[in-house]
Amino acid sequence: MSTLNLSPPTNFTAIIEAQHCQLLRSSIVSSYPVLLVHFFFILISSKLLYLAVRRLYQPRIVADLVIALLIAKVRFLRESFGPDITMILQNFGHYCFTAYMFALGLEMDPLTVFESPGSDTIIGYVSMLSTVVVGALFSSVLVESRNAKNAYGGEEQHADLLYLHSRLGLIAGLANTASPVLTRLTTELKISNTRVGRLAIGAGIHTDMVSSFLTSVGAMLLSSGYRKLKALSCLLGLIIEMALVVRVAKPIMDWISERNPEGKRVKGVDVAGVVVMILALCGVATKLHGDANMAVFLIGLVLPRQGRASRLLVNNINLLLSTVILPLYVCFVCLSLRNDGNVEGSSKSDYVIDTPLSWTKLSILSTAAAAGKVLGTLAAGRFQGLNWLESLALGLLLNIKGYYHVFFAYQATNSAMISDQLFVAILFTVLGTAMLTPLVGVTIAARSRRRAKRQLMGLQFLDPTSDVRIMTGLYAADNIPMTLNFIESVRWGSGPRGLTVYAIDMVEMTDRAAATLVKGDGQEVVTVGDESVVEFRKLVGEALVAYQQQDGNDGVKIQRLLAVSSFSDMHRDICSYAEDVLAVLIVLPFHKRQKLDGSMDLGHPGHRQVNQKVLQYAPCSVGILVDRGQGRVNKSSVSEATQNVVAIFIGGADDREALTLAARMSRHPGIELTVIRILPNAAARARASARMTAFASSEEEAQTRADDEYFTKFYERYVAEKAAGYVEKHVCDGAEIVKVLRSLESQYQLFIVGQGRSRNSVITDGLAEWAECPEIGPVGDILASSEFSVTASVLVVQQHDVRKRLKIIDEEFMPF
Template sequence: MDCSMTSSVLSANYNTVLFEFGVILVTSKILYALLRNVYQPRVFSDLLLGIILAQFRVLSITNAINLVFGKIGGFIFAPYLFALGVEMDPFSLLDSPAADAVIAYAGIASTCVLVTLCHGAITSTSRTHTGIVHERSLRAFLGLAAALANTASPVLTRLATDLKIAKTNVGRLAVGAGITSDMVTTLLIALGSMIWRDSDADAAAPFAQPALTASVLAVVVMSAFMSRAMADWVDGRNPEGRRMRGFDLSLVALVAATLCWFISVLRLDINMAAFLVGLAFPSDGRVSRLLVSKINFVLSSFVLPLYVAHVCLSLRQTTDDIEVAGLKPDEGLRAYVMQLPFPWWKVFLATSMGTLGKLVGCTGVGLLRGLGWLEALALGMLLNVKGYFHIYCALAAFEAGIITDKSFMAIIFVVALNVAVTPMVGMGIASWARRSVQWRLMGLQHHDPSTELRLVAGLRGPQEVPTLAFLMESLRWGAGNGEIACYAVDMVQLTDQTASSIVKSGGLDGVTVVDEEVSEMRKLIGEALDAYRAECGGEGGKVKVRRLLALSSFPDMHSDMCICAEDAMAALILVPFHKTQCLDGTMDGGHFGFRLVNQKVLQLAPCSVGIIVDRGLGKQHRPDSTAQASVAVLFIGGADDREALTLASFMCKQRASVRLTALRVVQNATAQARAKARTSLFESKSKRHMPLAATTTGQEELQARADDKFFAEFYRKHVAGNKSVGYMEKHVADGAELVAVLRGMQGDYRLFVVGRGRDRNSVLTEGLEEWAECLELGPVGDILASSDFSTTASVLIVQQYDAKKHYKVIDEEFMPL
């Protein structure tokens, strides 16, 4: 079909084409949203949609879609390969190989050896019996070996993020080895396309026109100098802290596109040229991060779903397959290849070669590196993951006549099957990693005072660092010799834009986000934490702050926090309240996503939890200030109040910056009478269930005795004979009097420490839950966090770790209090 006919078809049907494009994009997003719940990456939802379209021909004018991508399909994959090249550092190949690089090389070598051994079975032998490769040539053999040995590093990095395995030993090795494997094999394919680009014209001389090859290499070297100079110039025009100018970023993209076009003029494939230019582009720097983020966002949101649909719709029959199938020529020309007998043996052979090759090499090296059998096998399975690049290679090989239609279809199904199975391996790794951590009771009450105190703190922005610094400085002297380790977790919502900017990181995160806004936020948080350590906490290495990233959707972000606390064996998780204080002193409506995170952390945390309602505590009282902050701890009773009192006891030792007052609220005569009447009424209604009533009453008595004993010990250690710690006792009758007592204290203290009161069954808080707006704070914490309480008093609501989550409790009486 000539260009005029193509243009006329598109002109007549452009409305329908746009509608079909919209249907494909919307359906792809819906499928991804559904399959994401089982940790399937975006490439699987795109492939599934493409296979459905190719099988059932749901859309009416798929010919028009193929015509559109037939015109632009030759260079549609170039931006993807350019962004892939920018994320890679080719100079790392010149360094002495690290553990992840050795694993990558072993996987590549073993896969190539296996393809060599199966060379006879994978090449064509006759017209009626075809192997995977239709062309018997060194080009076809090496191309298949490199494609099977390739690891889709963007897919693997995203899976490591979603499955929370990026911080595990296997996860870090897999991400590092994946990007090395991807870089080496893609570079080999690019060099092969450079060498054999004229093989059809001059088969006797595969190294034809060496001058053109040398010219391509010279342009790539020139691209390295030009791109670095361009990036430095743009960085100078856009200093840190200012938003990047759109014109400058567009200029960089235009220069990169011009270099790619210039290389393609030298008769090299435009897509491979884009990869080489990206590889020559500096991988670090603000320009590179932002350029990769923007390109990946556009590709994942719009281009790649349409490209995969085009690839799947390109599965057509050839004349040979028509004759084998016994179809008439006119039927075959309109038939899809999926109507032919499915090439199961090709799918099995291609899957076996790729999987066994990775398993043999990676497992062997993993065992030599000290991994267990299961972990080494899982590492090999993760490095075998396929992605968009394999789909591109399959289409390019099919259009070049290297593979047949059935082989093309088999490879597409291999990629889909491989991507669907890999998340299961990741979930297995996460399960093994969790079980390998030796569990112990984690909480402030169970903390060994001779060891360092470990905290996990969630941060939404740099404005929350001052209060965290104050709490760290106040608590660390309750640990052994003032040692504290804080795992500062940046809480970042995983959106399509942030997902497109995920790249490998060299730190503990395993991966990081190069989006400009996220990078700027993390930079400001880091500067604030560094300032705290420099001012007052850095002496002798006693204060350790480790930076981590919780990159998840809000329903899953709690998992990052809990996994971090479990791995670090932390005693306390600190998370910010989902509401923040406005300029007029009131609390805003809050963010529902962060509220959901807090609720799930309270429910599933492996240690104690503290929710911070910040009203400028850190700004009013800096850790290096000589002024004392007035802190009040409220004790009514229950496990959470005992944990809050333990936290306050840690603060007692920091007398330079904290003046603590312990307030114990007890029942007056009226409240005691109401409590006795309530107990009598409960027992009378439970005559038919006397064991239950006896157990409940017994637990209340045990809790009361534990409260008295615990507070008496606190008084003996920290209040008696200590003028720096105050003590007050208030006798109240009900919740109204309790609220009145708290309101009378609101102007005297800058921080209230209270227990959440999950298991508290006191007449003093009866009825307060009915008026509570945020039940996750408990009845007292909700009152203190409300807008009409105070504009200057911050609140720390504490929940003690519930050991019953890990113990199989037969009788409550055997639980430690």
């Protein structure tokens, strides 16, 4: 007699999975337009909010978290996504964070662990250790054992192991510092070159690397289900794979970097080969270790950090992460659904984010994290010579949390390791530290500026026996010849102690540049890995080294600096560097460039904004150099260049500073200097007397007396000794000044003139009203116009005046 078999067919599970896949595909197809709308809404709203909060120095994660929390908490926004969109977002979120972990590992150098520890390493490890101790004391309060018991039912042994793993994971998360967020933040706050900023970046990278590595190993052990044999096989497989990567993958990437030298486009086949190799390695690692995110981090950690192939990977991955993947991932985490086995402290909603915020857990979590970091840095900082305030600030900076902690919170709650309440508390802790840490950085920056010396820093006030320190700015490779020729012109007049030049590469903080910020080598705290920036900086470095290696240039010391910022804030970097190095002159390129037909283009508005603000806030004198072939020397050596230089002297502090610079340049054997002093004629003097008031009379008499005293000394030292030519021109008004200048156009290769900020001369009346670029003064604007010349370069000089910080050049062009 046969019996009825009620058991399901053996392929029933396969049928269900196939139906699920078919449902997912149909959902994607039917929801494709709506999906794109929601994705664009998340990305655009996050970008707009970031542009707003960036003014307050808030990192990008603040905007991403706020938008994600609003979407998850506001019911009509969340319901607009619908189940299909939510399901697609869930499937997307499970795998997209692997790119972040891979890039994080690729940016780190594990060999630094074996180097002799510096101050940043010691502070980082001590702060980690203290956070582990404090975290262990509070982890039993934050992590409930009943969550593990609910996950494993009656299996006490597995439940106890999961509870222990949950506590260890929480401690590792508290000890971690979000180094990418910290590096970007210190750069934007202009504190990366302060003592605290340097230590924070170095300590943050070491902390992030070690804690991420330990978490990766812990995730591997968790995936083994605590079976000793499987854990041992995973560990053995890890060692074998790391050795394989070092022995095979690393030489391949080095070979690809050699095949694609700097300055040439990377071959498409090489890019495809690197991507295929990385995907294969990550796929094998995932099969061996279970957790894809942790596996790819380990792969990135052992791959070479240097080389063009690695840099190309990091650049493109980080740009994609910051603009697309991470905003969507944070939204996915906030929209995550509840785990059925983890119902402690939950609400009736299916969404974890609807769990009521436990202020107790939030307070304990935030206090434990901050106390651990601060106590460790206080102890290590004092041992390393930092004062109490610096150690406290450093601890608060290292306490910043980021995207890794969002990932940790999701993974932990999805694995029933932590409760829903703790998940929500971690998200708000990340948001809180990201929002409050910039306040610490602003305080450090303000304190650093207050300690800076306030004195007159200009060439006229410089002790003749002191070394001359000049800062030159470069926006692009086109500025290199101009910079070298200027250095060559002034080095002969630098005095017995020589000339020190600080060449500052000015890089705009675009999304791509921000995505490729990494810790620098040597004196550079941070650097940019973007291909175009690397190529530009390489050209600058090669040109400066070649110049220094020329015969006779031993007295010139050149140092490299890097300013990475938005154009609205770049002047802060430049002025800060000038204060730190005690520069007496900053020379920046004019924002307009000469076109092939000889005329000047419309110029770069960002460069103009930087120049205007440097003129406003610089702690020393400033020169704006209009290049019309000043740097294009056709001879083999810059030192062989011969130039006819003219200095226009009308009067005022700026003209005195310009003449001081011209006098130093005249000591160069290849420069012939002529000084033209423009004075008012009888008609102009009569007009000036008619309009004179008592106050204006005393002011103008003081300026005239200072001009006469200075010019008398200059005449005796240079003109009387035949070191410079001298011509006087008497004019009636501005129109005659223009005629005088036009008559000189074909005779000189370089015009040096003062900006004329404090000049109160009747002969220049009316010129400023027609000025297209008032920041370089009326005379400078005439000389820099396309109608004036196609061959004569112009150097406009403004003398340092501490009172100028309280003035505004022109409201129309100074958008504060």
